[in-house]
Amino acid sequence: MKENLKEKVYQGIYDDVTNGIYKQNDILTESRLIEQYNVSKSPVREALIELCKDGILKNIPRMGYQVMPVTLKEVIDILELRADIETSGLRKAYPIINEKQLKILDQIASKHVLDQDRIVSKNWSRNYEFHSYLYSLNGNVYGHNILMQIIKQSSRYVSQYFQSAWSKKCESDGRNHKDIVTALVNRDIERACQALETDILAVKEEILSLHSWSL
Structure with a gap:
């Protein structure tokens, strides 16, 4: 169940980046995503970590997660x-x-x-x-x-x-x-x-x- 929630958040953010809902250099925050997906902090954080590993986001301490620009x-x-x-x-x-x-x-x-x-x-x-x-x-x-x-x-x-x-x-x-x-x-x-x-x-x-x- 926990893994499914993480995948739901991951895919949702990924699709929003692909569809242009989130623009390059936009900053995403855990609190905003927790509210958006109506889930606890754990699946959101795990999804964000995975998105950072995949080069889609970058963790910026005390600010949030930046949508990585593409050259x-x-x-x-x-x-x-x-x-x-x-x-x-x-x-x-x-x-x-x-x-x-x-x-x-x-x-x-x-x-x-x-x-x-x-x-x-x-x-x-x-x-x-x-x-x-x-x-x-x-x-x-x-x-x-x-x-x-x-x-x-x-x-x-x-x-x-x-x-x-x-x-x-x-x-x-x-x-x-x-x-x-x-x-x-x-x-x-x-x-x-x-x-x-x-x-x-x-x-x-x-x-x-x-x-x-x-x-």
């Missing part, structure tokens, strides 16, 4: 790392992907395109589902666990950065996912990898274009 370099670096890892994983999976797996992948991609819910955290959750399943097809459990951590971090980085720099939301509508599935169905691994890289790095290109426009 342009951090966003670009993590997106480029994702592109490298995921395209490599897809190439390894390609020879062993079967028709049943392609149907599941297509169902996930279609669900993302048709769903009109544009809450950022839910949008990234759909994106996470597609990329998680796609990478899992290569059978590397260790690599999959690492990638899931990277994707979770990249979604927060991107959302925070966009809302801080341009006060806008950054979403993925899933169209590139359908392109990836179509290429795999057609047995075109090069096109599939190109579509996957485009999907991951589209945010990078948008960020760079916005920087160019603002200069």
Whole structure:
């Protein structure tokens, strides 16, 4: 029960950071969170400690917990790392992907395109589902666990950065996912990898274009 309360507080704060409810450098306090979640001090404190370990918050003595800022370099670096890892994983999976797996992948991609819910955290959750399943097809459990951590971090980085720099939301509508599935169905691994890289790095290109426009 105590663990569930900690997870509830952790996820709630995480989603509020991703959705822009809490801005970069905002200060959160234990008392405010205890009141907000209607729980005791213990699960709130444990959640805050975990959020600090994950680099989402920073403990500032006698003040509270600061929402950590995200830099342009951090966003670009993590997106480029994702592109490298995921395209490599897809190439390894390609020879062993079967028709049943392609149907599941297509169902996930279609669900993302048709769903009109544009809450950022839910949008990234759909994106996470597609990329998680796609990478899992290569059978590397260790690599999959690492990638899931990277994707979770990249979604927060991107959302925070966009809302801080341009006060806008950054979403993925899933169209590139359908392109990836179509290429795999057609047995075109090069096109599939190109579509996957485009999907991951589209945010990078948008960020760079916005920087160019603002200069």
